[in-house]
Amino acid sequence: MTGDAITVNGNPILEVRGLKKHFPVRGGVFSRVSAWVKAVDDVSFDIREGETFGLVGESGCGKTTLGRTILRLMEPTGGQAIFEGQNLFTMDSKRLRATRRRMQIIFQDPYSSLNPRMTVGAIVGEPLLVHRLAKGAELQERVHQLLSRVGLRPEHHSRYPHEFSGGQRQRIGIARALALNPRFVVCDEAVSALDVSIQAQILNLLKDLQEEYHLAYLFISHDLNVVEYLADRIAVMYLGKLVETASAQSLFQNPRHPYTQALLSANPVPDPTIQRERILLHGDVPSPLNPPPGCRFHTRCPQVMEKCKTEDPHLIQVGRPGEEEHKVWCHLYT
Amino acid sequence: MTHSNEVNQVAEELPLGETPWQETLRIFKKDRLAVVGSIVLVFLVLTAVFGKALTEWVVVFDPEVIRLPDKFKPPLSFPSEDIVPPEDLPSVGIYLLGTDELGRDVFARMLQGSFVSLAVGFIAVGISVFIGILLGGLSGFYGNVKLGIITVDTLIMRFTDVMLCFPTFFLILTVVALLGQSILNIMVVIGLTSWMGTARFVRAEFLALRKQDFVVAATSLGLPERRIIFRHMVPNAIAPVLVSATIGVATAILTESALSFLGFGVQPPDATWGNILADGKGFIFDAPWLFFIPGIAILVVVLAFNLVGEGLREAMNPKLRRR
Numbered sequence: 117m118t119g120d121a122i123t124v125n126g127n128p129i130l131e132v133r134g135l136k137k138h139f140p141v142r143g144g145v146f147s148r149v150s151a152w153v154k155a156v157d158d159v160s161f162d163i164r165e166g167e168t169f170g171l172v173g174e175s176g177c178g179k180t181t182l183g184r185t186i187l188r189l190m191e192p193t194g195g196q197a198i199f200e201g202q203n204l205f206t207m208d209s210k211r212l213r214a215t216r217r218r219m220q221i222i223f224q225d226p227y228s229s230l231n232p233r234m235t236v237g238a239i240v241g242e243p244l245l246v247h248r249l250a251k252g253a254e255l256q257e258r259v260h261q262l263l264s265r266v267g268l269r270p271e272h273h274s275r276y277p278h279e280f281s282g283g284q285r286q287r288i289g290i291a292r293a294l295a296l297n298p299r300f301v302v303c304d305e306a307v308s309a310l311d312v313s314i315q316a317q318i319l320n321l322l323k324d325l326q327e328e329y330h331l332a333y334l335f336i337s338h339d340l341n342v343v344e345y346l347a348d349r350i351a352v353m354y355l356g357k358l359v360e361t362a363s364a365q366s367l368f369q370n371p372r373h374p375y376t377q378a379l380l381s382a383n384p385v386p387d388p389t390i391q392r393e394r395i396l397l398h399g400d401v402p403s404p405l406n407p408p409p410g411c412r413f414h415t416r417c418p419q420v421m422e423k424c425k426t427e428d429p430h431l432i433q434v435g436r437p438g439e440e441e442h443k444v445w446c447h448l449y450t
Numbered sequence: 451m452t453h454s455n456e457v458n459q460v461a462e463e464l465p466l467g468e469t470p471w472q473e474t475l476r477i478f479k480k481d482r483l484a485v486v487g488s489i490v491l492v493f494l495v496l497t498a499v500f501g502k503a504l505t506e507w508v509v510v511f512d513p514e515v516i517r518l519p520d521k522f523k524p525p526l527s528f529p530s531e532d533i534v535p536p537e538d539l540p541s542v543g544i545y546l547l548g549t550d551e552l553g554r555d556v557f558a559r560m561l562q563g564s565f566v567s568l569a570v571g572f573i574a575v576g577i578s579v580f581i582g583i584l585l586g587g588l589s590g591f592y593g594n595v596k597l598g599i600i601t602v603d604t605l606i607m608r609f610t611d612v613m614l615c616f617p618t619f620f621l622i623l624t625v626v627a628l629l630g631q632s633i634l635n636i637m638v639v640i641g642l643t644s645w646m647g648t649a650r651f652v653r654a655e656f657l658a659l660r661k662q663d664f665v666v667a668a669t670s671l672g673l674p675e676r677r678i679i680f681r682h683m684v685p686n687a688i689a690p691v692l693v694s695a696t697i698g699v700a701t702a703i704l705t706e707s708a709l710s711f712l713g714f715g716v717q718p719p720d721a722t723w724g725n726i727l728a729d730g731k732g733f734i735f736d737a738p739w740l741f742f743i744p745g746i747a748i749l750v751v752v753l754a755f756n757l758v759g760e761g762l763r764e765a766m767n768p769k770l771r772r773r
Contacts, residue, residue: 189666216672229663233470233685242681243671276469292667 128162129300129332130186135159135195137178137185141405153404155181157356158195163300168326168333170347170364172340172379176401178356179336180224183302186334187221188212199300217247220293224305226285230277236263236288237273243295262291266321283314287321294325302334307342319346340383344368349441352376355412356404362435362442372434372444374417411447423447477765484761490754498568501561510541513562513721517553522737524548525556548739550729556743559721563744566722567751570637570706571699577641579695582648583684585610589649590656591679607653610646618643622705626714633716636709640702647694655687689766693759700755707748723748 137156140149155178163169173179184190186197188204197204199219207215223229230239241259244250250258260270266287277285286306293301303322307315319342325331337343343350344364351361352375360373371377378395385392397416402408408415414424424447432449435442478484504510519533525548529539534553546557585606593603625639659665660683668678703723709715710724711731718725723744730740 184666187670189670213672213674216670219670221667221670223663223667225663229667231664231668231682231686234681242668242673246671246673246677278470289667292671296671 127165129165129200130163130334131196131198132162132186133160133196133198135182135185135197136193137181137190138193151405154356154407155404156185157407159353159356159358160195161351161358161361163332163334165299165332166326166330167348168335168346170343170350171334171336171353172338172343172350173353174338174379174401176404177353178404179338179353180304182353183221183304183334183336187216187219187302189221217243217296218298219300219302220296220298221302221304222286222289222293222306224308226282226289226309229289230285232277235274235276236268236280239277239288240273240291240295243292247296249296258295262295263288265294265325266291267317283310283318286310286314286318290318290321290325294329297329298331300332300334302336304336305338306335308337308339315342322346340380352379355401355407357412358445359413360442360444360446366435366442370442372442372449373413373446374419374448375413378418411445419448421447474762474765478761481761481764483757484764487754487757487761490750491758494564494568494751494754497561498565502565505558505562511555511558511561513554513558514719515554517549520545520549520553521551522549522733523553524737525739525743547743548737550726550737550740551733556726556740559726560723560743560747562720563722563726564747566633566716566720567703567706567724567748570633570640570722571703571755573637574640574644574702574706575695575698577638578645578698579648579691581642581645583652583691585645586649586652587656587679587684587687590653591660591675591683593653593657603653606649610649613643614646616643619705619708622709623712623714626709631714631717633720636706636715640705644698644701648691648698651690651694652687655690656683659683659686690763693763693766696755696759696762700752700759703748703755704752707744 135156136154136158139153139155141151141153142148143150159182161169171179171182181190185192186204188197188207192205195205199215202211202215204212204215230236234242237256237259240262241250241255244255244258256273259273263270263273268284268287268291272280277288280288286309306322307318310318322333323346326333333346335343335346347364349361349363350367351358352367352373353359354375360367360371360376362372367376368380371380374395378397381392381395395418397418399416402412402415408425410426411417411424411429414420417424427447429445429447430450431443431445433442434444434449505513515538517529517534517538520529523529523545525546527545527548528543529545531539540555540558545555547560548556550556550559589603589606593601593606595602597605621643622636622639626635629635629639665678665682668682673681706715706722707724707727710722711728713725713728715724716722727741727744727748730737730744734741
């Protein structure tokens with residue numbers, strides 16, 4: 117299904133432009149701001165209607181911060197996020213609350229993402245009640261529908277979250293996200309906390325729901341296999357910046373950025389006969405508190421050039437005919 | 451749609467579970483001392499309510515009748531029916547806990563006092579918990595909002611620190627001396643000077659809860675702040691508040707007793723355990739029951755509240771729960 121992914125639908129549902137999220141580091145007398153952690157620094161991309169946009173990168177590179185800032189669950193430092201033609205970052209709180217109905221989030225940890233003192237029915241029904249979309253018997257009916265749609269027994273609506281397993285809790289989280297009938301869902305490591313057999317079930321559920329409700333996903337993960345299975349297009353993130361975006365097929369067959377190449381070479385393939393060249397990166401990820409000048413990857417890049425240490429790389433189209441989508445931020449391709 | 455059959459198969463039957471409160475109750479019941487403490491408390495509440503009824507509304511035990519011929523009668527002694535006027539005789543025909551220096555029935559006075567002590571404890575703690583949750587919640591939820599050069603959090607928490615620095619008991623003494631010594635004033639003053647611990651608890655809980663995914667989810671669902679605070683955060687922050695409130699009642703009862711003992715508390719003829727104790731201290735060798743009865747009552751009640759508080763703390767500790 118990844119082959120014709122690019123033609124899913126041309127209209128972007130979300131356009132992110134120059135997004136920045138910096139965290140102040142306070143210290144010393146009177147808690148003065150002594151430095152900034154640039155968790156997300158000048159990131160731009162589009163997500164189209166009904167597609168799955170995968171975001172990969174190692175832990176601490178800013179994936180989660182990016183996902184949450186887009187939904188304005190954290191206040192951005194700069195940039196724009198244009199959702200269905202409206203800039204989320206300039207909305208007042210009333211408009212924002214109304215817009216939240218059409219964008220949702222599914223969390224990584226199925227244990228902390230459900231209120232332990234509410235029943236499952238109350239958790240799933242609450243958004244409908246608050247947005248005055250249903251009440252009374254109709255609300256009950258909707259909650260039952262949602263629970264059975266995500267593969268739970270509707271009779272369990274009066275149970276509490278701690279009575280369910282991790283996979284079931286994740287389904288409750290999905291039902292809650294779907295309650296308001298959103299157009300766009302951020303899946304923040306949505307299957308990372310589950311074991312592999314449950315992962316497959318949840319991924320299939322997400323895929324089914326996408327077809328049924330024409331959802332667009334921002335699928336954040338560090339697991340390349342999962343992203344390859346689900347995503348139409350993929351962006352690779354390193355230390356707060358995107359380094360490469362491409363269709364899933366193009367990225368996996370022909371990675372351009374040295375970091376992407378290293379990342380893919382570290383991904384295990386379930387076939388012992390395949391001999392691959394393993395690209396080993398040396399050193400640690402530099403601190404986002406004091407990111408290296410020029411290309412942020414130059415301290416670990418096996419193909420580093422003098423230019424990389426001083427100049428920020430610009431976006432370069434590297435696609436051959438038919439894969440114009442392939443973009444990379446690297447001096448190797450200038 | 452191709453996978454939905456497989457998806458539906460995972461919905462297996464679950465064992466019948468319990469609500470978080472049922473779970474707390476189950477763990478609480480395992481702590482014998484706490485169960486004994488709560489039985490004492492139930493008994494005390496009943497005593498206080500019936501005491502109020504039987505000393506003021508349907509006067510069975512009159513704490514105010516003075517029988518000078520019958521002064522300093524030890525517990526379980528019979529009234530001198532030949533000297534005391536018949537209308538002043540105790541209606542049960544016996545001084546259960548003896549009489550004091552004016553021949554008043556100590557049992558009747560203790561009954562009346564139990565209501566006052568308990569009311570002071572509960573209302574003072576009610577005021578302190580209300581202020582504590584309000585200020586702690588504001589500080590924890592709206593802490594980052596700037597007011598001029600300082601944040602809401604700084605303002606509230608530094609005010610809390612200032613309040614903690616006052617020697618509370620002398621503050622209460624001063625206020626009561628200036629404003630008058632009514633029961634109401636004492637409740638309010640104790641409440642206004644004991645909210646700081648609760649405020650700090652609630653702030654800490656709110657700061658932790660704000661980062662929890664289910665609170666982030668509530669924001670993302672577009673729920674109003676009011677609902678996020680009262681439906682999602684307060685119920686999850688209430689456990690340590692409940693524990694400190696239980697122990698707070700004991701502290702308030704002690705404070706009220708101490709005030710009454712010093713003569714700054716509830717004024718005669720209203721009886722409280724503190725002023726019965728204060729009256730009795732002059733006769734500790736001649737009539738020790740006047741001193742020991744209220745003393746032991748205060749001890750038992752304070753102990754019971756502390757045991758229940760400790761039991762609740764254990765029962766609500768998530769680390770002790772079976773998952």
